[in-house]
Amino acid sequence: MNVFSCRVVRSRPVADSIFVLRFRSPEIAATIRAGQFLNIRVGEGSEPLLRRPFSVYRVEGEELEIVFSVIGRGTTELAKKREGDLMDVLGPLGVPFVVSDRSYDTALLVAGGLGIAPLPILTRDLLKERKSIRTFVGARSKKHLVTDYLQDVHVATDDGSMGFHGTVVDMLRDNLARAQFARPKIFACGPTAMLRSLAEVARARNIACEVSLEGSMACGFGICQGCPVELTEGPTRYALMCKDGPTFDIRRIKI
Amino acid sequence: MTTTSYRLGSVEFKNRVLVASGTFGYGDEVADLVDLSQIGGIITKSLSLKPRDGNPPRRIIETASGMLNSIGLANIGVHRFIEEKLPFLRTVGTAVIANIAASSVDEYCSVLALLEEQKGVDGYEINVSCPNVREGGLNFGTSCPAVAEITRRLRPLTSKPLIVKLTPNVTHIAEFARAVESEGGDAVSVINTLIGMAVDINSRRPFLSTVTGGLSGPAIKPVALAKVYEVVKAVKIPVIGIGGIRTAQDALEFLVTGAAMVQVGTQNFVQPDCAVKIAAGIAEWCNERGVKDVGDIVGSLKADASVSILDSWL
Numbered sequence: 176m177n178v179f180s181c182r183v184v185r186s187r188p189v190a191d192s193i194f195v196l197r198f199r200s201p202e203i204a205a206t207i208r209a210g211q212f213l214n215i216r217v218g219e220g221s222e223p224l225l226r227r228p229f230s231v232y233r234v235e236g237e238e239l240e241i242v243f244s245v246i247g248r249g250t251t252e253l254a255k256k257r258e259g260d261l262m263d264v265l266g267p268l269g270v271p272f273v274v275s276d277r278s279y280d281t282a283l284l285v286a287g288g289l290g291i292a293p294l295p296i297l298t299r300d301l302l303k304e305r306k307s308i309r310t311f312v313g314a315r316s317k318k319h320l321v322t323d324y325l326q327d328v329h330v331a332t333d334d335g336s337m338g339f340h341g342t343v344v345d346m347l348r349d350n351l352a353r354a355q356f357a358r359p360k361i362f363a364c365g366p367t368a369m370l371r372s373l374a375e376v377a378r379a380r381n382i383a384c385e386v387s388l389e390g391s392m393a394c395g396f397g398i399c400q401g402c403p404v405e406l407t408e409g410p411t412r413y414a415l416m417c418k419d420g421p422t423f424d425i426r427r428i429k430i
Numbered sequence: 431m432t433t434t435s436y437r438l439g440s441v442e443f444k445n446r447v448l449v450a451s452g453t454f455g456y457g458d459e460v461a462d463l464v465d466l467s468q469i470g471g472i473i474t475k476s477l478s479l480k481p482r483d484g485n486p487p488r489r490i491i492e493t494a495s496g497m498l499n500s501i502g503l504a505n506i507g508v509h510r511f512i513e514e515k516l517p518f519l520r521t522v523g524t525a526v527i528a529n530i531a532a533s534s535v536d537e538y539c540s541v542l543a544l545l546e547e548q549k550g551v552d553g554y555e556i557n558v559s560c561p562n563v564r565e566g567g568l569n570f571g572t573s574c575p576a577v578a579e580i581t582r583r584l585r586p587l588t589s590k591p592l593i594v595k596l597t598p599n600v601t602h603i604a605e606f607a608r609a610v611e612s613e614g615g616d617a618v619s620v621i622n623t624l625i626g627m628a629v630d631i632n633s634r635r636p637f638l639s640t641v642t643g644g645l646s647g648p649a650i651k652p653v654a655l656a657k658v659y660e661v662v663k664a665v666k667i668p669v670i671g672i673g674g675i676r677t678a679q680d681a682l683e684f685l686v687t688g689a690a691m692v693q694v695g696t697q698n699f700v701q702p703d704c705a706v707k708i709a710a711g712i713a714e715w716c717n718e719r720g721v722k723d724v725g726d727i728v729g730s731l732k733a734d735a736s737v738s739i740l741d742s743w744l
Contacts, residue, residue: 176462178702216700221495221648221676226700248492265463265702393490393497394699398455400475400504401490412483413504 213266214395279360287365313343450695471525496647553591604664662688678711
């Protein structure tokens, strides 16, 4: 973990008000693992004040990408970044997904909305471990879908404009009922409501499930204590999303 | 070169910039990012007798040029601090001030007494913005007799600097500073966070689980300066200015107003090395102007208003 001043390479739109921002950081690119995140200072001044946390979307050589939707003050600033701009990036932060684990053979990747953000790197790391991959992506509609750099993608949209008409968890439940996956483990990222219903599916079918949580935080490495996640059992009542997560075995947390 | 050090009782601070309690953990979390020895002093996260879980989520929300927090004094407790954190803090080469939080006067005394037996704690800052269990959860910090009592009870327990951190959520903060002074406190930190609130209009709910929380960051700097100004006029003991400092210029404003030292808080979350940069910026500013000792500018505020239009609003 360190603070790096990173040069923006380019910013490109990939879907409706969704952008991919590419920047150079040899240090982070060399060490980042699937599920870890960066805390980015979007501007120099005090408005907005705090850094904004983003999963790493892709790594290519010494360059990294994040994907974001313009939804607030931080992402509005981020969308203004252009080639050559310098950006203050703190990372890599957090605990990566447990990928090299012999207890499973098939990785079921489940994402809602921009929960796809950590999936391309996760796919990279899973392929290195020779796991088979099935990916389930849900979005509000076709124009909100981002499915690049993923393997064996199944799509669900809330409005039925593409793929399965319904939520990604409904689609997963459907698939689990119809198909047999060899020793599966779920890796998921998305809104809390989605993870909550996913937890039920995983529990009912007794499938291991690791999730990456989204949430607000200030520092990103444990000093502000601002991002508690309630644990199902000790040693303490809360863990911190930034330092102990953002990836958690879903059985460990109350969501 | 300008002299930057400052002595408060038994403690020699390398410079006048400290990191505020609750914004720097116990130092070890930040060691990879900052040369801790360059900071004037580290004020620890509040320590209570037993570990505290803190409040449920959501604990923080960003507001205009600031943030609200409702951490609820989450901390590992004084015993684990002594075992796990203090050995590291002894090695960092800067002053370590233990911040103490408690829900009874006896608890304040117990925590301080435990720390007093240890090497490596150079002084104490007392967080009085805590609910008093005996008074039905009423905040100690908003009762002048309670602040006086805490100071009176703690004073005989240590010869090290005893600093009381005052809340601005009172009518006359100067009275509280006078109470600390008359009970033998060595300094006051001015100010703790202001009570604030943020509302989500979509769900029509408060953002914080505790509804209200403590406002910090640049948004509160003008309030903090006014409170420092008020307290400096009321007491002879040193005032440590805190509230919204993010640059050397901000810190200099507090020093000129009369703060003997400053604390940097929320900006640590954004820029973990900001205290080092601010300390260097203060030294540079003084050096350029031939100021021999940073102390020479403390309280140098003139009575009449500035007529300069060359300020930052243009």
